[in-house]
Amino acid sequence: MxxxxxxxxxxxxxxxxxxxxxxxxxxxxxxxxxxxxxxxxxxxxxxxxxxxxxxxxxxxxxxxxxxxxxxxxxxxxxxxxxxxxxxKHLIYSLERLLEGINDDAFFHFITTLNSLNFSIFDCIYCYNHLSFLSDEQRKDGVNFMVFDNQEQICNVQHHFCYFEKINDRFEFTLNTGKRLIIEKMIS
Known part of the structure; x- marks a missing residue:
């Protein structure tokens, strides 16, 4: 991409x-x-x-x-x-996060979010832990995002581990209780 x-x-x-x-x-x-x-x-x-x-x-x-x-x-x-x-402008921390993840993770995150009827422009909160690890060789942790499309709320946890392998896991939880997990691993 x-x-x-x-x-x-x-x-x-x-x-x-x-x-x-x-x-x-x-x-x-x-x-x-x-x-x-x-x-x-x-x-x-x-x-x-x-x-x-x-x-x-x-x-x-x-x-x-x-x-x-x-x-x-x-x-x-x-x-x-x-x-x-x-x-509209994206929340700065979300913009940096999207720039920091690889193309496959980016594509799967955006398309899954869209399939749940949310847009990246619905983001009302983003904590980008990845941005604090720019000097680290091994990067792992969790980023938190909250989206509001005026009908539902979606909380996303992005678990990542970038070391010998690249692993991105996104856990989507809607206020209705619906949950979705997608994972992308690159060797």
Missing amino acids: NRQQRIYLFDIQKRAYTEGTVEQINDQWIFFDEESEEAAMLEDYLQQEIEIFRKNRWRKGILFESGKIRIGNEAIMLRDHDLVRIR
Whole structure:
């Protein structure tokens, strides 16, 4: 699995974006979150990935100025009530964890999480013990993650041992009592 395949798995995640509309009020652009109905200054999202819905499709760009999106070499001006979506950020410790595990473990973790109707963007807590072992030759321990998809909670324990063999075991436990364990070993 290469970097592009990992990025593709990120891109197809549910709930990866905060969707809403924008309005210009008193010469300032305001973003209204569709789900929470909260308002935020659009300038808080400068230099971040944003998508605008134009001509019946989403167009991806970077918000480079309040009210302006750069899509390739083109600058698009926002209009009142434009539908936009802003890419959510992963919790830093989860992002580091996903970068630190091998491709097979990454793929199996993400696809299993998705099969349980959770997205990596549903993560509300992550303890990444692996990040504290970067200088160790033998790395073993447990990482803890909690996901909330607004309908269920999923707790994930990632048991790992990286020494002579690479062993990743993920234990998924839902608030309903359903449990799933996947294990990936590489010699």
